[in-house]
Amino acid sequence: MRTLIALTRTELRLLTREWAAMLFAFAFPALMLVVLAGVFGDLPDPEGFGAAIPSEHYVASYIAIPLGALALVGLPVMLASYRERDVLRRFAAFGVPAGAVVAAQALVSALLVLAGVAVVLLVAAPTYGIPTPADPVTVVAGFVLGTVTMLAIGVALGLAASTARAAQAIGLLAFFPMWLLGGGPPQRVMSGAMVSVADVLPLTHAISAVRDPWLFEGAATGADLLALGVWLTGALVVVGMLLRRRPQ
């Protein structure tokens, strides 16, 4: 724990010097929220959005952008960069296991996700308003499980990628389809094939697990939480294997 705290504090300090690298995760969701929620407005659209007001749909969906961007791009690039530049070896030679550095990075990313969500809500509040969560406990549960799952997937990507450039390419390739299929247009306007693909992707379930109980009381989130649990288990198995096989 002492090691994890020391590493996390250092990583947070470093982050303040490289804030520009995280700008995407903060600015992009706010920008997209203003544009898309503005386009679709706050008039009911039962054909596209069902019972949800379009702007509320996007406010609840777009907290997933900082989550996806940080978990699928920011975290893997940082981890791959540490491996590529032998920073992990430097720590390993001092008796700090790669797992501790990875955990510190994931913890910092989790804090950044919270900050990113706060930015989305701060932008949404004066423009479209923030819908009152219908089932706040389930929203928090979905957000926590979704965040942990996505960060575990990000760690697996970061440990698997051979270079930071590769991690960035893989991360962007994973992020945009996941975001567009899971948190972009409502599934009612997608083709059957797109819906089938979206239903497999973890970010879709991370978004649904937050958005549905946020907007609708009694929303069924069991399938989303189960899917996230499966993804989390798979990601942790891969992380464990990668840490054993290529620890530095």
Next chain:
Amino acid sequence: MTTTMTQPTLATAPPPPPGPEPAIRVEGLRKAYGGRTVLDGLSFEVDPGEIFGILGLNGMGKTTAVEIAQGLRSRDAGSVRVLGLDPERDPARLRPLVGSQLQSSALPERLRVGEALRLFTRLAGDVVDWRALADEWDLTRLRRSAFVSLSGGERQRLFIALALANRPRVVFLDELTQGLDPAARQATWRLVERVRDQGATVVLVTHFMDEAARLCDRLGVLQDGGLIACGTPKELVSAAGGSVRIAFSCERTADLAGLDRVPGVIAVAHDGRHVEIEAQARASVLVAAELARRDLAPPDFTVTAPTLEDVFVSLTQGVAR
């Protein structure tokens, strides 16, 4: 002193008297990457408090050997004990006792020198005060400098300081002076001597012969997976039995008559002004005595003994052939 002698000429030396328990004992170490065997039965011992150098051509497994000794790589076979502990099975107990400067490693680019020292001393349990460490290694003025802005010499100084942040009993230094200018190299050598003077055992991996000759109490030459020679720098040079070169000026060929019959002289060459004699090391005195007997005292009389570099090239190329 405990010495593993693998070179035939040294192996005839009498067995050493019983000494202290070695700080490092490696026996029959084997390691292969894919189908390529890098270490094939490597054995050596390092005594407490000495600087032990590992020499070898590129790709001969020097880094692999010391990384296995630090528990950073697994071994295929053999036994490794560092301070009595197996690095692969007891990494948690061994790690606080070992300091390490890796051939290839880095810190986060924006991490400042002071932050790095503070972080590593904290990770080590604050057994060393980071400010004192900064003072000791002349890093205080660089306290606010980011790692990315440091020169090669400054980085090496920082890495040595970090390697000592846990007050280790054994320090591994892998190609410490690679890429440094001559002044920075010499400054780094003094730092290594200070590490040893503070009581640590040092394992130094290098392919700079002047560095090895200056710093190391003993050396092992690694070739084809094992040590082909091991001993003090002087032992290696004398055991190699290389000839010396005696040179002086002499214009009269008659003065040189019979010099080739001096015991130990191998060849005499004279170009009309300069003489060059190839001889066994002990013959240089006899040649000097013979010249004196002939009332010849050339002011430029010089004897050039083989250097460690000559011995290294001879050993490694001999094996390669």
